[in-house]
Amino acid sequence: MSLFTPGRRWQPPFFPFKKEPFRKRVLRKIERWIKGPLFGCRMCGNCLLQETAFVCPMECPKGMRNGPCGGSTPERCYVDETRPCIWYKIYDRSFKMGREHMLLEVLPPLDWDKVGTETWGDVIRSMRKFGSGSFIKDRFSSNREKKSQSWEAVFQPVRQPSWWKGDSLYHPPAYEDPFSKLERELKSGKFVITAEVSPPLSTATGKLKRDIAMVKELVAAINFTDSASASPRMSSMACSKIAAELGADPVLQIAARDKTRSGLQSDIMGANVMGVHNVLCITGDNARIGPTPTSNTNILDMDAIQMLWILRRMRDEGIYLDGRKMKSPPELFLGAAASPFASEPRFQALREEKKINAGAQFFQTNLIYDPKGLELWLEELDKRNILDKVYILAGVTPIRSNRMAQYLHHNIPGVRVPQAILDRFEASREDDYEELGVEIALEIMEQIKGLQGLNGFHLMSVGWEAIVPRIISEAGLS
């Protein structure tokens, strides 16, 4: 067990794929001998320990390097239930040590050329460049500012390579005119509705087209999930293209789970020329909750925050991740998922701020059944002064049965169904479940509609698209 990451189990490190010079191999061995027992180091070769309060984030089975996923809880990781969420520990320790501001810096995805090798070589090179003598002298200086400046001068280039240049600043969009109907309506100050239409389970598009036609005049935009719950369906890209052809404004969801960084950049340009401008970046449900046999649950190529950072720079700076310039950059309105009930509201608020800094312009939240909890989360966002930097659409899903209520509460990461609602379903007759579900959804919408910072609703009917027009009408939003 490692000393600085309590509960951390020993895991085999990555090994390099190529033969390295003797000195590098020696340095790698020393680094592994020291950081292995202390931090449970897996030799990712791209060390982030200083930013994560000296808890190694590579413990996370999703390989998240910029904070927890929407399913983070203090009790357990939903991918590996035998251990707690490592990111909860990182947040908890960072807040206790007063280092939470360090969690805001947008950190790069792994440089896979470095995986399995040492990070100390980079540190030594950076120190030499700065001047080893000056660095050591500054360490002993009583001037705290000088100390931290020289530390940053050495370590910042190590963790932020020139192809990434991540920071912890807000970058306002570098354009004025909206790219989509959704963006136009949100900018105009309208209280908007978006709806989710489930992608078909086969190549048949009849129901998909009927659902799109049914809701398109009632909502600002229509979302298509990207293999939700890690289960295969028609792609979000194909559904978005069909929606655009039918005159609707699609929201393309992209799950990092199924993408590499090159695939993301290629897909986004393809989507753009098909009339898709709204893009929702999510890390995606882990394969563990998908159908068996379970596919790769291990490290992702990038997370949602890194996707946002890559896409924002493509749009605003006209560059690929590798720095190549592009003639005609994509026109994107970027969104992200927000999870008000995962971990603690103050932790989540920091995570949402990081998403906004990376490029998120709108949030669609996880399912809301607890108005008070939503209010607390919004208050935390307000404390961080970010409510005016993002549009927030609250996720609403009518529950269709007692079983669904129980399933959502116990199995879906980041969803909390209060006991009072569970009790109402327990006390209801089976024939009345759907009516009760609609009644509860309308009650919640009524309670949260006026909350400061809320810009609309995102209706997720989970295959029950026919109920969407009724909910919009009875909520007085048509």
Ligand code: SF4
């Ligand atoms: S972040 Fe990477 S290099 Fe640093 S301790 Fe963790 S696995 Fe090792």
